[in-house]
Amino acid sequence: MKIMIVDDEEMIRLGIEKILSRMGLDIEIIGSYGNGLEAMTAIGKLKSGELDVLITDIKMPVMDGLKLLEKAKAYMPELAAIVLSGFNDFEYARQAIRYGVTDYFLKPLDKKELYEVLAKMKKLRSPKDEAVAHSELGHEAGQNSAPGSARQEHPIVARVKQILDKEYDLEFHLERLAEK
Numbered sequence: 001m002k003i004m005i006v007d008d009e010e011m012i013r014l015g016i017e018k019i020l021s022r023m024g025l026d027i028e029i030i031g032s033y034g035n036g037l038e039a040m041t042a043i044g045k046l047k048s049g050e051l052d053v054l055i056t057d058i059k060m061p062v063m064d065g066l067k068l069l070e071k072a073k074a075y076m077p078e079l080a081a082i083v084l085s086g087f088n089d090f091e092y093a094r095q096a097i098r099y100g101v102t103d104y105f106l107k108p109l110d111k112k113e114l115y116e117v118l119a120k121m122k123k124l125r126s127p128k129d130e131a132v133a134h135s136e137l138g139h140e141a142g143q144n145s146a147p148g149s150a151r152q153e154h155p156i157v158a159r160v161k162q163i164l165d166k167e168y169d170l171e172f173h174l175e176r177l178a179e180k
Contacts, residue, residue, distance in 0.1 A: 001122050002050060004031040006039040006068060007057040007084065012107070016055065019111055025122050036063030040071050051079060052125065053102075053118070058085045058092050066092070069099035080121055084109060094164070097157055104157065 003020060007013045013032045020027045030051060033039040040063065043051060054072055058065040069081055083096045086107040093104050103117050 001025060001052045001118065001125065002028050002030045003053045003055060004033070004039060004042070004051055005029060005055050006033045006036060006060070006065065008034050008060040009057075010034065012057070012084075016109065019109070019114065020118075023115055023118065025115075025118055027118070035060045036065060036068030036071075038062075040068055043072050043075060046076075048076060048078070051076065053121065054079055054081045056081065056083060058083060058096070059087065066095050066099070069096065069101065073099050082114075082117065093160070097161060101157070 005013050005016050005020075007016070013034075017029055017032060020029060030046075031039065031042050033042065036056070039054075039056070043054075054069075056065040056068055065083060065085075069083070072079055073081070081096075081099065081101045083092075083101050083104045084107055085092055085104070088106055096104055102121070103113075105114065
């Protein structure tokens with residue numbers, strides 16, 4: 001599985017690289033960048049299939065992670081994305097959901113959860129047809145995808161989307177959403 005890491009803090013990037021190298025999931029880190037613009041420049045030089053997963057921070061200089069997600073997903077719609085954030089801000093999570101993130105982790109990174117997400121992605125990307133793999137991951141996550149959708153979501157992300165769709169016209173309270 002080919003992964004790119006984007007975070008403006010070098011120590012965090014190096015830490016993620018170290019964590020990934022010890023997972024035993026046959027992971028290849030094809031790039032590590034300090035901002036979204038550097039990462040998008042590198043992504044723009046890749047062909048489909050040369051990048052499987054983008055792991056990105058949200059708050060970065062030059063180009064933030066949300067803008068990177070928007071551009072990267074427009075260029076590679078099948079790209080799986082994992083967001084890291086030091087901010088427990090629902091607005092960031094909501095915007096990340098719009099760009100089809102697979103998972104959203106708060107810093108400090110939980111190694112076990114990251115391993116579980118990547119192991120599931122790896123298992124489903126094996127020799128199967130890409131569309132079938134994406135469909136199965138969405139099914140396992142409790143997602144009812146629209147036909148042709150290649151999005152894969154964590155069950156919590158799928159649940160938050162359902163609640164937001166259902167309660168779109170109500171005043172938003174993070175506490176009420178967290179309770180549900």
